[in-house]
Amino acid sequence: MISQRLARSFFARDTHLVAKQLLGKLLIRKLPGDNFIGRITEVEAYVGEDDLACHASRGKTPRTAIMYGPAGHAYVYLIYGMYYCFNIVTEKKDLPAAILIRGAIPVNGLPRSDAQHLLRGPGRITRAFHIDKTLNGQDLTISKKLYIADDGFSFSPRQIQTSPRINVAYAGPSALYPWRYFIQNAPANSSAQP
DNA sequence: ACGCTGATGAAG
DNA sequence: TTCATCAGCGTT
Numbered sequence: 553m554i555s556q557r558l559a560r561s562f563f564a565r566d567t568h569l570v571a572k573q574l575l576g577k578l579l580i581r582k583l584p585g586d587n588f589i590g591r592i593t594e595v596e597a598y599v600g601e602d603d604l605a606c607h608a609s610r611g612k613t614p615r616t617a618i619m620y621g622p623a624g625h626a627y628v629y630l631i632y633g634m635y636y637c638f639n640i641v642t643e644k645k646d647l648p649a650a651i652l653i654r655g656a657i658p659v660n661g662l663p664r665s666d667a668q669h670l671l672r673g674p675g676r677i678t679r680a681f682h683i684d685k686t687l688n689g690q691d692l693t694i695s696k697k698l699y700i701a702d703d704g705f706s707f708s709p710r711q712i713q714t715s716p717r718i719n720v721a722y723a724g725p726s727a728l729y730p731w732r733y734f735i736q737n738a739p740a741n742s743s744a745q746p
Numbered sequence: 747a748c749g750c751t752g753a754t755g756a757a758g
Numbered sequence: 759t760t761c762a763t764c765a766g767c768g769t770t
Contacts (some may be wrong), residue, residue: 629753629765630754631764632752673767
């Protein structure tokens with residue numbers, strides 16, 4: 553089946569619904585001479601100013617402004633001085649929300665052999681796909697460099713599991729929300745305990 | 747269990 | 759202008 557790019561209408565919906573439906577979709581990164589593709593197996597939802605783990609919990613700032621805009625744009629930021637995290641903006645304008653891409657299975661342009669490590673964790677995904685801050689704000693519904701596509705594959709809903717999000721212990725009650733979505737027994741699932 | 751590393755935003 | 763903090767990862 554031909555793979556089809558996801559449109560804005562896919563992203564401009566309830567973040568948890570989008571998160572679950574993103575599992576199994578293809579992350580595509582095009583560079584001159586390279587076409588990296590991975591199948592998404594782990595994501596996390598960050599929703600609204602009331603979510604104390606969401607960067608928008610402190611309101612609109614230069615960094616978080618992108619999350620207040622239309623859905624379908626990339627939110628890329630540097631974490632721990634070394635790694636980039638790639639998120640996709642969801643929901644309506646002025647409702648700040650995004651989905652962090654945390655795990656994927658190599659499909660094209662990447663070694664298939666070490667599926668256990670290469671795309672396990674948000675920092676490894678951005679490194680393998682050459683995603684950095686120059687891609688922050690990209691409109692994934694039109695970008696030639698970075699987008700999400702559906703090739704007709706889907707995991708069974710029974711394979712979708714949830715847990716609290718990783719490394720957000722600082723977020724008080726929000727730390728307990730089961731807003732991490734992942735595929736049972738996927739090779740690239742985070743080993744860190746939420 | 748810890749060091750690496752620098753943008754970010756809050757405080758002053 | 760400082761300063762603590764951080765949606766991680768690699769090595770011990």
